[in-house]
Amino acid sequence: MDLFLLSFATILTIIIYVFFKYFFAKPKEKIPPGTFGWPIIGETIQFFISLYYGMVHEFVQERTKKYNSHVFKTSLLGQKVVIFSGPAANKFIFTQGNKLIIGWRPKSVQKLFPSTSFVPIEHDTKRAHNVISYLLNSQNVERLISTMDNMSHLHLKNHWKGKNEVIVYDLVKLFTFSLSIRAFIGIEESDKILNLYEKFKIFTQGLLAVDINLPRTTFYKAMKAGNELRKQMKVIIKQRRAELSENPNLSKVDVLTQMINEQDKDGKYMTEVEIEDKVFGFIIGSYDTTATTITLTMKYLQQMPEFFNEIIQEQNEISMQMMPRKELCWNDIQKMRKTWRFVNEVLRNTPVVQGIFREAIEDFTYEDFYIPKGWKIYLSFGATQKNGEYFPNPTKFDPSRFEGNGQVPYTSVPFGGGHRMCPGKEFARILILVFLHHLLKNFRWEPKVPSEKILYPFFLLAIPTDGYPITLSAV
Numbered sequence: 001m002d003l004f005l006l007s008f009a010t011i012l013t014i015i016i017y018v019f020f021k022y023f024f025a026k027p028k029e030k031i032p033p034g035t036f037g038w039p040i041i042g043e044t045i046q047f048f049i050s051l052y053y054g055m056v057h058e059f060v061q062e063r064t065k066k067y068n069s070h071v072f073k074t075s076l077l078g079q080k081v082v083i084f085s086g087p088a089a090n091k092f093i094f095t096q097g098n099k100l101i102i103g104w105r106p107k108s109v110q111k112l113f114p115s116t117s118f119v120p121i122e123h124d125t126k127r128a129h130n131v132i133s134y135l136l137n138s139q140n141v142e143r144l145i146s147t148m149d150n151m152s153h154l155h156l157k158n159h160w161k162g163k164n165e166v167i168v169y170d171l172v173k174l175f176t177f178s179l180s181i182r183a184f185i186g187i188e189e190s191d192k193i194l195n196l197y198e199k200f201k202i203f204t205q206g207l208l209a210v211d212i213n214l215p216r217t218t219f220y221k222a223m224k225a226g227n228e229l230r231k232q233m234k235v236i237i238k239q240r241r242a243e244l245s246e247n248p249n250l251s252k253v254d255v256l257t258q259m260i261n262e263q264d265k266d267g268k269y270m271t272e273v274e275i276e277d278k279v280f281g282f283i284i285g286s287y288d289t290t291a292t293t294i295t296l297t298m299k300y301l302q303q304m305p306e307f308f309n310e311i312i313q314e315q316n317e318i319s320m321q322m323m324p325r326k327e328l329c330w331n332d333i334q335k336m337r338k339t340w341r342f343v344n345e346v347l348r349n350t351p352v353v354q355g356i357f358r359e360a361i362e363d364f365t366y367e368d369f370y371i372p373k374g375w376k377i378y379l380s381f382g383a384t385q386k387n388g389e390y391f392p393n394p395t396k397f398d399p400s401r402f403e404g405n406g407q408v409p410y411t412s413v414p415f416g417g418g419h420r421m422c423p424g425k426e427f428a429r430i431l432i433l434v435f436l437h438h439l440l441k442n443f444r445w446e447p448k449v450p451s452e453k454i455l456y457p458f459f460l461l462a463i464p465t466d467g468y469p470i471t472l473s474a475v
């Protein structure tokens with residue numbers, strides 16, 4: 001009898017368990033399709049090779065087709081990663097607050113920017129936008145354009161005029177760096193700028209290096225350059241604070257003054273380390289990106305005589321209308337529509353930044369897929385920008401795509417979008433247009449290496465392999 005009761009109880013328990021499991025239990029979460037690839041290595045090699053060759057869009061498009069999904073999983077550098085593409089994904093990622101997803105900083109970046117350990121990433125963006133909008137407000141923007149105008153003119157006069165050959169990327173990078181240093185920390189002396197330039201080059205190389213701080217490693221050299229830069233910044237900050245306390249209305253309109261004066265909602269000022277990190281972030285975010293964009297634009301312009309002539313005509317008309325005024329102003333920049341559409345098409349075709357990394361800080365669902373907390377996210381810009389569904393005949397170079405309100409929202413996003421959109425977008429637009437205006441007014445060029453490739457050597461930014469060497473002729 002006991003045996004009978006025991007068997008009965010066991011069978012009943014099994015039935016109840018099965019019943020609850022299948023009818024009441026939470027359905028199993030559906031994670032995105034895809035593969036984690038080889039143990040530890042995952043799909044790192046395929047991904048980084050395509051990143052290097054500017055082909056991440058192909059890596060993404062192939063898998064999107066294979067899994068029939070704009071979101072799929074993979075594994076990179078031992079991390080579980082979900083890759084997103086398409087305008088809906090762009091919108092989703094850009095418009096998330098910081099509750100589900102935050103920016104992802106590799107360990108090397110965390111060590112090179114010590115304030116990241118105590119300043120939440122979301123504060124960076126808000127402060128960066130506040131600071132830059134000060135440079136661009138209606139009172140200050142004309143002054144900024146005047147600085148860009150004078151510096152472009154001088155740079156071309158000193159480094160391009162009278163030369164038969166130049167390496168564009170090297171020269172333009174020095175120009176955009178000098179301009180950033182002037183606009184962000186008010187330094188004008190060329191020897192000081194050159195000294196900072198050399199140190200920043202070493203510092204920047206550490207950003208994506210393995211964070212091993214042993215002599216002779218890239219990371220060690222970057223840390224050392226970072227410490228030297230910090231020493232110099234401390235002197236500059238001290239000096240500026242003294243100037244400001246003597247004269248609170250000091251007319252130095254630059255990022256540094258604004259950072260020193262900037263208070264958060266509780267009236268707290270930024271610490272010295274925070275100011276240093278933010279200034280470094282601004283400098284690094286600005287000079288390489290704008291130099292690359294100018295170099296790529298020159299390369300495309302030279303290959304497209306029909307657009308080149310249209311743009312020359314636009315710039316000549318602006319020069320005529322300016323007379324007798326010599327310096328460009330805000331209204332002139334607004335008239336450079338064709339030139340800016342051309343630059344937009346350059347950035348769609350060859351995104352300076354191919355995509356962005358984020359991290360899920362909570363579990364969330366997207367299109368019915370469950371993304372667990374801790375997984376990394378990669379949002380591919382290129383896969384959307386080169387998708388025929390949003391840009392018909394995507395390999396064709398066609399600036400008219402950007403006429404009127406032509407493009408679907410969240411399709412071409414070279415500067416990101418939403419609350420973390422690049423704070424330097426407008427600064428970059430003005431700088432690129434001012435420089436191109438002076439360049440086109442004075443020079444024509446031919447490439448010395450017509451078959452030169454564009455690669456992403458540090459997996460970060462697009463760069464012509466030889467720096468775009470050209471032969472120059474004056475107009």
Ligand code: HEM
Nearest residue numbers: 125285286289290293352353414415416420422424427428
């Ligand atoms: C053509 C030139 C440029 C391109 C293509 C570009 C692109 C981008 C992109 C894609 C991001 C990441 C956005 C995100 O994470 O959602 C970014 C961030 C950033 N950019 Fe730019 N950028 C350019 C120029 C500039 C300039 C001129 C400045 C400075 C004036 C600047 C300062 C920054 C900063 C500080 C961040 C980090 C913002 C944050 O962490 O929230 N950028 N940029």
